[in-house]
Amino acid sequence: MSDGTMGAVELAAAVRSGARSARAVTEEALAAVAARDDELHCFLRVLGDEALEQADAVDAAVARGQDPGPLAGVPVGLKDNLCTRGIPTTCASRILDGWRPPYDATVVRMLRQAGAIAVGKTNMDEFAMGSSTENSAFGPTRNPHGRDRVPGGSSGGSAAAVAAGFTPIGLGSDTGGSIRQPAALCGVVGMKPTYGRVSRYGLVAFASSLDQIGPFATTVEDAALLFDVIAGHDPLDSTSLPYPSPPTFESTGAGSEGVRVGVCTDLIDGCAPDVVARVREAADALSAAGAKVEEIRIPELAYGLSAYYLIAPAEASSNLARYDGVRYGLRVDAEDAAAMNTATRTAGFGAEVKRRIMLGTYALSAGYYDAYYAQAQRVRTLVLEAFARAYASCDVLLGATAPTTAFALGEKVDDPMAMYMNDVCTIPSNLAGHPALSVPFGTGGDGLPIGVQVLAPALAEGLLFQVARVVEAAAPSPTRGAGQ
Amino acid sequence: MTWEMVIGLEVHCELASATKLFCGCRNAFGDEPNTNICPICLGLPGSLPVLNAQAVELAMRIGTALHCEIRPSSFARKNYFYPDQAKDYQISQYDEPLNAGGWLELPDGFRVGVTRAHMEEDTGKLTHVGEGGRINSAHHALVDYNRSGVPLVEIVSEPDMRSSAQARDYAAELRGILMATGASDGRMEEGSMRVDANVSLRPAGTTAFGTRCEIKNLNSLRSLGRAIEYEAARQMALLESGERVDQETRHWDEAAGRTEPMRSKEEANDYRYFPEPDLVPLVPDAAWQERVRAAMGPMPADRRAALSALFGDTALGAQADQIRAVVDLGLDTMVEQAVGAGVPAALALARAANELAAEGDRGRALPIGSFVTLVEMEAKGELSATQAKAVLRAAVADVERDPRQLAREMGFEALGADTLATAVADVIAAHPDEWARYMSGEDKLAGYFINEVMTATANKANGKEVAAELRRLRD
């Protein structure tokens, strides 16, 4: 198994030059999944024939001398909340079991145009609600670095597939940390773009004002390559930024000379000592590389978690109303339409989804709107203003991604609040719509990966990748190729 | 005690855009079920709405015509479960409507306040199957989502109206405005314009509002008037007997001629509005507003004034009604052009308001030129009134045909003096040699010319008159 250690950049170069065929690369990826995914359960569905067909198209383009695209022949895992035409898209929920979208998500279309090969739909927490991938209706994913550990979530399947070497890159969605937290727990790079950079068209909504699709990769460079492919204006998404996304892959080398880095104590306090230590070491590495590092306090971020757990469930309660048994997906029949809706939803949704729907319904219901939802939206303003003050004196911020290394399967499933605390460091960027990235940086005392989070202001993805490369270069031990 | 009616109307108007409010599906009435549907209007997972620029423009025209302030606005979600609602929420403008604070002037000069005119999407169409198709007893229901996502503007009036006649006038005038702006075809029978009425009573001379009921399912102006009268009588009976009126929504049963309470679930009224996160604010700048204003034609009130001006100060009561009818039906341009061509205004107005109006949509389709020709013929005495009406009906039935031709075929046309002179002149021009000989004294050629004119006019000319005309021209 060699492709697992070969990055997307190298792989695409090999395919583009004809040195390797996309079919051979794809067959290897499919073989690896077939051999080892029973144990990890990264994939809800493997796309064998479809992937090989796409690989043959890439090889044919190469043979004709046409440009097969920047991700030619690179296998990719798609989180199962990304719509794929004719291919089941379940969001790991019984309520969508068997549903085949009649259209492709914009990112899926862009990946295909770039020559990437979708080898499967990856596991996730049901409707992206969770931080461990244990809320999948189809069983949890295991962490390739420790089978008794969670991979994080909600995009645990895509993260674990990259960590396991099944695919060099993957796509996830990040509403409160659902890309960065599993990236940290699985020892891979995961990035949430600026809100509006990547089209949400075809991403099954969890919380519309927070959701962003973003890349997983083994290296920052690969993440930047994938980001460039999926970023850009999409007229099908009203919240898509109405201007082009400048390329980050070719224009940003590693470098932090003169960059002002704020080590945000509010994104470190309360984290496990190992995690705090790795963030401090990463800051030292940046300082050694010429960055101006100083500590910064942004106490307003502490309100982020509460605001998030009002806003996201509120939007979700509305976004998930459509699963009513009328037009698609599960139906449990009953004597009248309302009873049918209730029977369907009661049978089709898992406990965490029900919990959040109820929380959100309550936050929006008559009388409580101002106290909860509107107040949470004001906290959003508070967080935005606090970030703006911080970015007056810093170019980027540094903090932890997750408070701990990967926790044990089953450890937090019965304690929602403990599970929600996993997102405490990642949520502020979602509330602000800012880009942020988790880059692996050594391990904890338990030998499990730790991620360091780099945060940047809106639209500063180029700077984010640039600084992340410095952190990556200084990381104490490679965590790549886990599970081999 | 004397009671005063207090009436406010909520009018839903389907916009006449080519596509739906948030997707590119066709906005069409009467197509095969579920043929104009896509991921967006079907509420499929992952789909997102994108606002239709033309729908916004039409909504701004409505706001402009109703003297509203056009403001920065946004959309919200109104959450409730119902099978005709593809997403189980409706995207609607809530606390930030596009148009607010305007008024509508009735033909008698009374102004009704317009609280707001906001944009929202329509639902799909439900058919109840079994047990007479009634909602409470049907066996099951079927959903067609062709109408799902069709753009609507909801126009909410202030509770300024005091009689059912005033409410009807308001609805009729609003309909005229909606049609004049091009925002809607105004067809109540197809649901393009749907009216709900809020009705309450209060003791005459007091200012506090009584408890109101909202009446739905008013599919015609006639229903509107009847329902308000019924509801006011119902409420009065309650109040006079010392009972109170419950605030509720009631359904107008046209066949039974009464309103009935609509029972809905206890949970029903908690719509959990919140800002629609999939859409961004709609902020029409001054330049856009000005473009919309500049592109708008005259409104019904302006057009009535223009027609009245043709009568000077002499427009009588009957003519005022005719003017209103002609403008409501969009026939005023025909009248204006006929008057421009020299036809007496009263005649042109009467033919448009009576005969043409009676033809409905077909009347509107008559080419303006045909109408002008017809009333000209009548004005010149070439057709009697009875004949003119008959030819008008024939012309409406076949708009391709020339009314003169039709009149001839119907055997109605007598040649007027002008027409005869024209026919003689045409024949002379065609036979210059013969004319020169006649002019030089060959009298017998008069017979030749009379013969030619009779042929040219299909024997409609009077031979003696032709001879007289020939002599007049020679002498």
Add this chain to the structure above:
Amino acid sequence: MSEGTEPGHHARRTPGKLSPEEVVHVAALARLALTDAEVELFTAQLRTVLDHAADVAALDLSHLAPTAHPLPVANALRPDEPRPSLDREEVLAAAPSVEDNRFRVPRIGAPAP
């Protein structure tokens, strides 16, 4: 206008301790059925989350405008041009129940709220 459609300010209630009755009410609004055990469990769990949110609810943020969108984008519009609709057969094939080219549902019983 029924009360629920009245635009303007939401009536403001001071959040107290979430009751099991409120959980049942909210579940009904969301079209979810809960067992008694679930009502008890969810009441406790949601209380924990709402207790945590009490710090936010208590803040005086009246000087701040709510943020609905993180980035200032406005007037995202599309031209009024028809685009192809979906194939009806494909759409109806995904539906749980179909009759006469329409989506079939059990009787509805009550008018739309």
